Amino acid sequence: MTYEFLFGQISQKQSYLCVGLDTDIRKIPAHLQGLPDPVFEFNKQIIDATADYCVAYKPNIAFYEALGKQGWESLQKTIAYIPKTHFTIADAKRGDIGNTSGLYARTFFDPASSGLDFDAVTVAPYMGSDSVMPFLDFADKWVILLALTSNPGSTDFQRMNADGAPLFEQVLKTSSEWAGKDRLMYVVGATQAGEFQRIRQLVPEHFLLVPGVGAQGGSLEDVSRFGMNAHCGLLVNASRSIIYADNGSDFASHARQEACRLQQEMARYLDLYCR
Numbered sequence: 001m002t003y004e005f006l007f008g009q010i011s012q013k014q015s016y017l018c019v020g021l022d023t024d025i026r027k028i029p030a031h032l033q034g035l036p037d038p039v040f041e042f043n044k045q046i047i048d049a050t051a052d053y054c055v056a057y058k059p060n061i062a063f064y065e066a067l068g069k070q071g072w073e074s075l076q077k078t079i080a081y082i083p084k085t086h087f088t089i090a091d092a093k094r095g096d097i098g099n100t101s102g103l104y105a106r107t108f109f110d111p112a113s114s115g116l117d118f119d120a121v122t123v124a125p126y127m128g129s130d131s132v133m134p135f136l137d138f139a140d141k142w143v144i145l146l147a148l149t150s151n152p153g154s155t156d157f158q159r160m161n162a163d164g165a166p167l168f169e170q171v172l173k174t175s176s177e178w179a180g181k182d183r184l185m186y187v188v189g190a191t192q193a194g195e196f197q198r199i200r201q202l203v204p205e206h207f208l209l210v211p212g213v214g215a216q217g218g219s220l221e222d223v224s225r226f227g228m229n230a231h232c233g234l235l236v237n238a239s240r241s242i243i244y245a246d247n248g249s250d251f252a253s254h255a256r257q258e259a260c261r262l263q264q265e266m267a268r269y270l271d272l273y274c275r
Contacts, residue, residue: 045252076115089121148189
């Protein structure tokens with residue numbers, strides 16, 4: 001998916017919402033548990049309910065890998081079911097070198113190899129450029145690099161002094177030379193809203209994938225005010241607040257209501273800040 005197409009979808013839907021499919025077999029409604037593939041059935045109903053209000057979906061790969069062969073099959077069916085108009089992100093946080101990174105890239109980008117065909121994958125930058133470039137070898141696919149995350153432990157390394165600036169700033173500066181705005185995004189947690197203005201100075205045109213709004217307490221208004229650029233430049237992820245909005249037989253309608261609420265709020269911020 002191209003940068004222009006993604007921005008077109010954002011403009012058309014007046015939404016920059018990404019729905020996180022962090023589907024925990026232990027949390028899905030009881031009436032689905034007896035089905036042959038309860039995880040896929042849950043995802044299918046969530047997608048049907050929310051597709052009108054979001055532009056992206058982000059399965060967290062750990063929730064599927066933990067289920068072994070059945071989980072992988074659920075993931076394959078989920079990705080095949082998501083409309084092609086929607087940006088798909090493998091939240092895998094891979095990071096290795098050489099052939100290993102190349103195989104990880106094949107896993108998520110080569111349907112002939114794994115049965116999966118994501119648009120993007122999250123990658124950890126700690127091992128440097130040779131851990132990232134194999135993913136960029138796949139034409140029209142995106143790398144979403146971890147930059148400044150929202151977890152408490154992010155301060156252990158990401159804010160360490162590196163030549164007079166926090167380490168995450170060096171990650172942004174160096175990696176922005178590896179690919180342009182049409183191939184590279186960054187993960188920046190919503191709870192780090194105070195850093196968005198500085199981040200936009202370093203990567204003014206790149207998209208930012210922003211988790212942490214909703215259950216983690218990040219402010220959508222602050223993220224939008226300080227993180228948005230002229231092409232929006234944001235994909236704001238919400239997972240638990242949408243997919244687990246209710247645990248009854250009408251869980252999908254509650255998910256739709258929450259996605260609609262976020263979309264309506266986003267429409268206001270696009271009008272205010274996307275200039």
